[in-house]
Amino acid sequence: MPELPEVETIKNDLQKKVAGLILQDVLITKKAKQIRKPSFRRFKEELISRKIKKAERLGKFIVLHLSSRKFLVIHLRMTGRLLVRKRNTKPDDYLKVAFVLTKNKELRFTDARGFGTIELLNKKELTKLQEKVGPDPLDKSFTAGDLEKRLQRRKRAIKLTLLDQSIVSGVGNIYANEALFAAKVNPRRKASSLSGKNVKLLHESLKKILKKAIKFRGTTAKDEYFVDTEGKKGRFKSYLKVYQRQGEKCPNCKGKIKRINLGGRGTFFCPSCQK
DNA sequence: GATACTTCCTGAGAGC
DNA sequence: TGCTCTCAGGAAGTAT
Numbered sequence: 366m367p368e369l370p371e372v373e374t375i376k377n378d379l380q381k382k383v384a385g386l387i388l389q390d391v392l393i394t395k396k397a398k399q400i401r402k403p404s405f406r407r408f409k410e411e412l413i414s415r416k417i418k419k420a421e422r423l424g425k426f427i428v429l430h431l432s433s434r435k436f437l438v439i440h441l442r443m444t445g446r447l448l449v450r451k452r453n454t455k456p457d458d459y460l461k462v463a464f465v466l467t468k469n470k471e472l473r474f475t476d477a478r479g480f481g482t483i484e485l486l487n488k489k490e491l492t493k494l495q496e497k498v499g500p501d502p503l504d505k506s507f508t509a510g511d512l513e514k515r516l517q518r519r520k521r522a523i524k525l526t527l528l529d530q531s532i533v534s535g536v537g538n539i540y541a542n543e544a545l546f547a548a549k550v551n552p553r554r555k556a557s558s559l560s561g562k563n564v565k566l567l568h569e570s571l572k573k574i575l576k577k578a579i580k581f582r583g584t585t586a587k588d589e590y591f592v593d594t595e596g597k598k599g600r601f602k603s604y605l606k607v608y609q610r611q612g613e614k615c616p617n618c619k620g621k622i623k624r625i626n627l628g629g630r631g632t633f634f635c636p637s638c639q640k
Numbered sequence: 641g642a643t644a645c646t647t648c649c650t651g652a653g654a655g656c
Numbered sequence: 657t658g659c660t661c662t663c664a665g666g667a668a669g670t671a672t
Contacts, residue, residue, distance in 0.1 A: 442666050478649050521643065630665065
């Protein structure tokens, strides 16, 4: 499932491949529930003849800036994919929306489980979304002190707190598990119980892991859902220390990696080194 | 305001 | 082989 490094990979691809191109048509298959607003007809009308000026990332959202001063905001959730294909090539499975572009290209949105969302927002609506989304962990201005403030008074488990997009944006299940392992923090601990030293290490680990994952173009986990805009897998999976490695030896000690359920999410950690 | 629970959705895999 | 059941999970909406 796409988190910050995967979304960043796709955003960078889109910036290279589709920025500067003009939307010639929008093909909407089935009842594409992914399109939240506006209506199908208006959605299509508002997109045709517009230029994609640039691609940006906001947490786990991909924001395409259009020449109409509107923004195509896409969230892939769990199984959404954005693929850049040549026109009239073999159709992709689970295709929901195809954006037909100049230079004989198509930007295809596919989604097996259908949780993804596509919205066309104006500036005011985008600002509202930006205000709702927490700071980006890779933003230079995001310090350990900021994280500490955000974790203060939070009674929820640190793992669940990290997944809250209003606290830190872009972190999902894979990287929350990995960062907590690197920081030697038990995912069940209350967020507010972390010491300054814990938070500093967590902050550092988070940045380091996310950067490395971007370098390897993200993680394609066991479910194999994540691929880049060419359909290629991410290569960070082999660097994962705990995620989906229950029963395996901890790379730091002789303990075994355990899987528990926290807030309905699979949580992976080493009970002997994460305290 | 913070937290917990429910819902959305469908493919994959287990069990029979 | 084919059916049913369970699980996976991000985030919005609702309840506490």
